[in-house]
Amino acid sequence: MQLSLVDISTSGRDIDILAERLNAVQVDAERVADCDGEITIVAWGGSASTSEVLFQGQIRVVGASEIGRDRKIPAAVDAVMDEVRQSLATVLGSRASGGHDLLAAFSIVSDFVRAAGGSDANIAVSIYADGVSTEGSADINRPGLSEARLEELIAEQTMPDLSGVPISMFGVGRLGGTDKPPQQVVDLTQAYAQMLCEATGAECRTFSSTFSAD
Secondary structure, three states: OEEEEEEOOOHHHOHHHHHHHHHHHHHHHHHHHHOOOEEEEEEEOOOHHHOEEEEEEEOOOOOOOHHHHHHHHHHHHHHHHHHHHHHHHHHHHHOOOOOOOHHHHHHHHHHHHHHHOOOOOOOEEEEEOOOOOOOOOOOOOOOOOOHHHHHHHHHOOOOOOOOOOEEEEEOOOOOOOOOOOOHHHHHHHHHHHHHHHHOOOOEEEEOOOOOOOO
């Protein structure tokens, strides 16, 4: 089972960033389709309670042979992504933009893992977000932030138990627009995302790019 989370806060609505994230989600869907798996694609921004499921279901491809089946995968995935884009357009059109809360993503993951039967289930999670939390109890949009303060901030949070769940976070520290943040801000944001994830007990990987090099 694949869970893909896409940030739609103000920063996540940048046209280029959002296009990259949807392309990455399509790769998730292609991987799922190749093994007749299930995928859930969720949009979220400032809180878990306002998250929206854009697609949920199995991508099943049938063919008389392996080659024939593989030829049908692109069309099956295109159909899924058409639904995702239509659902996303509805969400973006009906909801005002707002701040980003990375902490909320782990609440969504926790709910998904619980519904799937626990961390023993075969689950992979991809989170597409810049990681610059500007809302919630783990807001890092503040001056004078240091890695030591990050550790204190994370220690103050009540994190769900996601022991053993593989979570990959993509595009962390990568902001849209022409004004790029200083490297120190990028480094702190990536450290924050990694430490926040590790506080859940998950198997965490953090990438600045939208796509993994794997």
